Amino acid sequence: MSTTKDNPIVRTVASTQSEMTEIILPNDANTLGNLLGGRLMHFIDLTGAMAAYRHTRTHVVTAAMDHIDFIQPVHVGDLLNLKSSVNRAFTTSVEVGVKVWVEHPQTGLLLHVASAYLVFVAIDREGRRQAVPQLQPETPNEIRRYADALRRREHREAEAVRRKQARREQNRN
Numbered sequence: 001m002s003t004t005k006d007n008p009i010v011r012t013v014a015s016t017q018s019e020m021t022e023i024i025l026p027n028d029a030n031t032l033g034n035l036l037g038g039r040l041m042h043f044i045d046l047t048g049a050m051a052a053y054r055h056t057r058t059h060v061v062t063a064a065m066d067h068i069d070f071i072q073p074v075h076v077g078d079l080l081n082l083k084s085s086v087n088r089a090f091t092t093s094v095e096v097g098v099k100v101w102v103e104h105p106q107t108g109l110l111l112h113v114a115s116a117y118l119v120f121v122a123i124d125r126e127g128r129r130q131a132v133p134q135l136q137p138e139t140p141n142e143i144r145r146y147a148d149a150l151r152r153r154e155h156r157e158a159e160a161v162r163r164k165q166a167r168r169e170q171n172r173n
């Protein structure tokens with residue numbers, strides 16, 4: 001795949017912030033009426049893609065979704081609130097953080113359900129990778145997330161190398 005030249009545009013984290021609220025219906029749930037993990041991942045992917053889309057203003061594909069812990073069960077009738085923003089932009093990819101809360105419909109109580117990090121790659125209509133605008137973190141939290149995103153990228157790259165080596169060794173045996 002080819003990429004365009006460096007992208008001179010710089011965006012703020014605030015300009016990428018995205019939110020989605022879903023009411024959980026029986027079609028989203030298992031036989032006990034709890035939200036299915038796969039459905040939650042779908043909502044996370046969509047909310048993450050919105051932030052990536054706002055940052056890149058072009059098509060994006062999901063390249064990776066990091067480890068997710070399901071901290072709280074979510075039930076039919078609950079409201080699910082998801083928030084996302086870009087943590088860091090690289091060359092053709094961005095890391096997005098997504099945080100999810102369940103809202104009890106009668107009390108309004110909010111509980112943290114899950115958090116995830118996703119990597120989206122910007123592409124054009126022909127599938128060619130596109131250089132993305134850079135991100136300017138402003139607040140202390142944004143600066144911390146910006147630094148953490150680089151550490152996670154290095155960890156992902158090291159893991160990818162390790163998995164490749166393991167596959168090569170398996171094929172040799």
Ligand SMILES: CC(C)(COP(=O)(O)OP(=O)(O)OC[C@H]1O[C@@H](n2cnc3c(N)ncnc32)[C@H](O)[C@@H]1OP(=O)(O)O)[C@@H](O)C(=O)NCCC(=O)NCCS
Nearest residue numbers: 001061062063064089090091092093094119121123129156
């Ligand atoms: C994601 C995809 C575009 C990467 O294409 P590629 O030719 O392998 O690209 P490269 O290896 O040169 O990497 C391109 C960028 O993606 C990032 N990337 C690629 N694979 C990645 C992964 N598994 N995790 C995190 N980042 C990844 C690279 O770090 C690089 O980022 P940078 O340009 O900001 O440095 C390609 O693998 C693809 O199209 N995958 C399918 C996407 C899809 O269909 N998603 C829906 C999920 S079902």
